[in-house]
Amino acid sequence: MAIKDIKEPSVSQWRKDFPILQSSVHGKPLVYFDNGASTQKPACTIKKLKEFDSQSYANIHRGVHELSASATEEYEEVRKQVQHLIHASSEKEIVFTRGTTESINLVAYSWGETNIKQGDEIIITLMEHHSNIVPWQMLCERKGAVLKALSVNEIGELDLDEFKSSITPRTKLLALTHISNTLGTINPVQKFIEIAKSNHITVLLDGAQAISHKEIDVQELDCDFYAFSAHKLFGPTGVGILYGKKSILDLMPPWHGGGDMIKNVSIEKTTYAETPSKFEAGTPNISGVIALGASIKYLNSFNIQLRMKQESDLLEYGTIRLKEIKGLKIYGESKHKICTFSFLVDGTHPYDIGVLLDKQGIAVRIGNHCTEPLMTHYNVPGTIRASLSFYNTKEEIDQFIKALDFSVNMLR
Numbered sequence: 521m522a523i524k525d526i527k528e529p530s531v532s533q534w535r536k537d538f539p540i541l542q543s544s545v546h547g548k549p550l551v552y553f554d555n556g557a558s559t560q561k562p563a564c565t566i567k568k569l570k571e572f573d574s575q576s577y578a579n580i581h582r583g584v585h586e587l588s589a590s591a592t593e594e595y596e597e598v599r600k601q602v603q604h605l606i607h608a609s610s611e612k613e614i615v616f617t618r619g620t621t622e623s624i625n626l627v628a629y630s631w632g633e634t635n636i637k638q639g640d641e642i643i644i645t646l647m648e649h650h651s652n653i654v655p656w657q658m659l660c661e662r663k664g665a666v667l668k669a670l671s672v673n674e675i676g677e678l679d680l681d682e683f684k685s686s687i688t689p690r691t692k693l694l695a696l697t698h699i700s701n702t703l704g705t706i707n708p709v710q711k712f713i714e715i716a717k718s719n720h721i722t723v724l725l726d727g728a729q730a731i732s733h734k735e736i737d738v739q740e741l742d743c744d745f746y747a748f749s750a751h752k753l754f755g756p757t758g759v760g761i762l763y764g765k766k767s768i769l770d771l772m773p774p775w776h777g778g779g780d781m782i783k784n785v786s787i788e789k790t791t792y793a794e795t796p797s798k799f800e801a802g803t804p805n806i807s808g809v810i811a812l813g814a815s816i817k818y819l820n821s822f823n824i825q826l827r828m829k830q831e832s833d834l835l836e837y838g839t840i841r842l843k844e845i846k847g848l849k850i851y852g853e854s855k856h857k858i859c860t861f862s863f864l865v866d867g868t869h870p871y872d873i874g875v876l877l878d879k880q881g882i883a884v885r886i887g888n889h890c891t892e893p894l895m896t897h898y899n900v901p902g903t904i905r906a907s908l909s910f911y912n913t914k915e916e917i918d919q920f921i922k923a924l925d926f927s928v929n930m931l932r
C-alpha cells in the first residue's frame with residue numbers, strides 16, 4: 521500500500537500528542553529543535569508514569585504480593601516490546617540499563633575484560649560520541665590495547681576502504697555510531713558489519729540517535745551489540761537498552777554485583793542468574809521502563825514510514841532554508857543523513873546565536889555535542905545544532921530561519 525493510502529495521523533495531530541509542544545518560552549511559542557539531546561514525551565507516556573507511580577508501584581521480581589507481581593509482569597512485557605521494536609530473536613537479548621552510556625560501559629567491562637588482551641586493537645571513528653570513545657580508551661589503558669579512530673571526510677562520511685586497511689589480525693572490536701549526533705550522517709553500518717564479520721571482528725553499534733529515526737532490525741544488521749536510551753525514543757530518562765546476541769551475552773561475566781543478578785549467594789561463593797538478569801544488579805528504574813512501554817506502544821500506533829517521510833521533508837526544506845543565510849556553513853552534508861543541522865555562521869559565535877535564538881523561543885544546542893575529537897578534526901570549537909523530529913514542522917523551520925537571520929544581523 522502506498523504511504524498516501526494509509527489513513528494515519530498527520531503532523532498537526534502528532535503535535536497534539538506532545539503537551540510540551542503547546543508551551544511557550546520567553547513568551548514565544550516553543551520551537552523545540554533539541555531532539556538529538558532528548559526527545560519529548562507523548563501524553564500517554566506521561567500519563568503512564570503518573571498512573572503507575574500513584575496506583576501500581578511496587579518493586580519487581582521479588583514480591584509475592586499482587587502489586588509486585590503485576591509490576592513485574594508489566595516490566596517484563598516492556599522487554600518483549602523492545603525485543604519486537606528492534607527485531608531481536610529473544611527477549612533475553614534485551615538488557616535494561618540506565619542509558620546508552622551505561623550500555624556501552626557494560627560491554628567495555630564485561631565483554632572487554634574477557635576478550636581484549638594486550639596488543640589487541642579496537643576501531644572507533646572520529647565522529648563518535650564521548651560515550652563511545654572513553655569506555656574503550658579506559659579498556660585499552662587497563663589492557664594495554666590500542667585504540668584506532670577512522671577519519672571523517674569534508675561532508676561528514678566515513679571511508680570503508682580506510683576501515684578495511686585499518687584491520688589487522690589483532691583487531692577485535694568495531695564500535696561505531698549508527699547515526700552521528702553532530703553531523704546527522706547515517707553510516708553504512710551494514711557494509712561495515714559485513715567487513716567486520718568476514719574478519720571475525722565483534723561489532724557494537726551506538727544506536728542512541730538511530731533508534732528514533734530508523735527502523736532497526738538487529739538480526740538483519742547482524743551486529744553483536746546495539747545500545748540506545750529511552751529518553752531519545754520519546755520515553756523517560758534513566759533507562760537504556762543493551763541488545764546483545766544471546767550466545768555472546770551468555771559467555772560474558774556479570775558486571776555489577778548485587779541483588780537480582782544472582783542465583784545463590786553464600787559467603788564462600790555466589791552463582792549468577794541467567795542472561796539478561798545477570799547484568800541487571802539492583803533495583804532498576806521500574807517506572808521508567810514501564811513508561812517506555814507506553815512510548816513504544818504510541819510509536820507502534822502509526823506507520824514508521826510516515827515519521828520518516830515527515831523527517832526527510834524537514835531535512836530537505838531545512839537545508840534549503842539554512843543555505844539562504846550568508847556565511848553559514850553546515851557540518852554534515854552526507855546524502856544519507858537525518859534532519860540534524862550542525863552549522864556555524866561567519867563572524868558570529870555559536871554561544872551568542874544560541875542565546876539569541878532561545879530569547880525567540882527556539883531551543884537549539886551549542887557546543888561540541890560530546891564529540892570533541894570531531895570538533896578538533898574540523899578545527900572548530902563547537903557548532904550550533906538544530907536537531908528535528910517527526911513532530912516538527914516547516915513553519916517552525918521558517919520561524920527558526922527568521923530568528924537566526926535576525927540574530928546574525930544583530931551580531932554582525
Ligand code: PMP
Binds near residue numbers: 620621700751
Ligand atoms: N551516543 C550518541 C550518538 C548520543 O547522541 C548520545 C546522547 N547524546 C549518547 C551516546 C549518550 O546517551 P546517554 O546520555 O543517554 O547515555
